[in-house]
Amino acid sequence: xxxxGLHLPTLSVQEGxxxxxxCAYSNSASDYFIWYKQESGKGPQFIIDIRxxxxxxxxxxVTVLLNKTVKHLSLQIAATQxxxxxxxxxxxxxxxxxxxxxxxxxxxxxxxx
Amino acid sequence: xxxxxxxxxxxxxxxxxxxTLRCSPRSGDLSVYWYQQSLDQGLQFLIQYxxxxxRAKGNILERxxxxxxxxxxxxxxxSSLELGDSALYFCASSAGTENxxxxxxxxxxxxx
Numbered sequence: 001x002x003x004x005g006l007h008l009p010t011l012s013v014q015e016g017x018x019x020x021x022x023c024a025y026s027n028s029a030s031d032y033f034i035w036y037k038q039e040s041g042k043g044p045q046f047i048i049d050i051r052x053x054x055x056x057x058x059x060x061x062v063t064v065l066l067n068k069t070v071k072h073l074s075l076q077i078a079a080t081q082x083x084x085x086x087x088x089x090x091x092x093x094x095x096x097x098x099x100x101x102x103x104x105x106x107x108x109x110x111x112x113x
Numbered sequence: 114x115x116x117x118x119x120x121x122x123x124x125x126x127x128x129x130x131x132x133t134l135r136c137s138p139r140s141g142d143l144s145v146y147w148y149q150q151s152l153d154q155g156l157q158f159l160i161q162y163x164x165x166x167x168r169a170k171g172n173i174l175e176r177x178x179x180x181x182x183x184x185x186x187x188x189x190x191x192s193s194l195e196l197g198d199s200a201l202y203f204c205a206s207s208a209g210t211e212n213x214x215x216x217x218x219x220x221x222x223x224x225x
Contacts, residue, residue, distance in 0.1 A: 034213040043115065043203050043216035100169050101214055103156040
């Protein structure tokens with residue numbers, strides 16, 4: 001992802017439904033991807049990561065899918081809960097350089113009780 | 114508690130002033146990164162230090178500077194402040210390899 005000064009896209013889901021948050025990245029050299037969750041007034045918090053030699057990775061209630069062909073990443077949250085309401089960022093790391101993480105614009109997820 | 118400590122949590126200052134934000138990385142982490150987050154926007158990478166040396170620069174203004182000290186804590190100096198500098202400033206640290214960063218809780222800077 002690239003950090004750009006755009007307003008955040010939003011996603012609203014009913015409690016208990018599954019959420020899918022999408023992210024596109026631009027750097028073909030990126031080989032490590034991370035999803036972060038940022039709650040209001042707090043710093044970003046690591047959720048799950050995936051390396052470029054994988055196309056799927058699962059955690060607790062979360063799954064990340066990586067499609068390198070189209071440079072697309074998605075985060076799936078199962079059985080979304082009110083505590084999942086936050087801004088979600090994808091980030092990619094180009095390890096050929098200075099190992100800097102570049103963040104996407106983020107998506108604001110709102111869970112409706 | 115993420116292990117990354119940022120102080121102060123809040124800072125209100127006037128235009129034209131200079132402030133210093135401080136970050137203590139997680140124990141053992143050699144890399145420190147500074148990010149700026151304006152209201153409802155993404156995280157803009159500012160600068161990275163590794164073991165005391167500047168490693169990479171992002172969208173950092175010339176009015177801003179940073180350094181990392183021998184004990185690995187880092188300071189971000191913002192001078193000639195403008196209203197548009199109002200933002201959340203995050204520090205993150207990592208072990209300097211391929212893993213993700215651990216973020217602090219940020220400093221909210223308000224320039225009035």
